[in-house]
Amino acid sequence: MDDIEAFWQRAQQHADLAQVSSYTGVNPLAVLRPPAWGFGATPEQADELLGLVLAGDKTATASALWDYESEGEEVPSEGTLGIVVDGSGTPRALVVTTRVRVVPFDEVDAAHARAEGEGDLTLEYWRRVHEDFFTRHASHDRGFVRDMPVVLEELRVLHAE
Structure with a gap:
């Protein structure tokens, strides 16, 4: 058994997956291993x-929508x-996404910047480091533009080791 599978088995026992909503029948969250x-x-x-x-300190993250599309x-x-x-x-945490929004980069708000928990927690800092990140590490070929769509994701830790 690999490290991720072993972590998943421990996390299933310790995380309260019943609190994570499921639409019908058996909660697939208790059966299918999530991506690492x-x-x-x-x-x-x-x-x-x-x-x-x-x-x-970090309860949110941001990704370029174009990266999801290109991959x-x-x-x-x-x-x-x-x-x-x-x-x-090494697997360290099981998280659940609690909210997702897709907004233009230049419309990301200060509340999201604070929730990312990085640097000085200001929107100006968030924009500076994320513009640099999206410019240097994009998996798409469109480059960085100020109104590019960004996936804003809020997370909650269910289990950590």
Whole structure:
């Protein structure tokens, strides 16, 4: 059994998955292992941002919608589970998405910037570092533009190790 599968089995026992809504029948969240992913684009970013999540300071994240499209991935929705890994790929947290919005980059609000828990918690800081991130680490070929669509995701930790 790999590390992620072992983490998932422990998380299932400790996380209150019954509190995560399901539409019909058996809650698939208790059966299907969610995807594992890390924050940022480098091991250092993954560790730093995960640390903020584990400390309770980071309850939101942002991604370029164009990256989801170019990678053929679905945009998260409310109730989506994820296993967050650190920079070495070790699973550390089970999170659930509690809210998703898609807005133009230049319409991201100060409340979201604060919820991301990074830097000085201001919208100006958020815009500066995210413009840099979206410019340097995009998986799409459209470049950065101020009105590009951004997926704003709010997260809640269900289990952490």
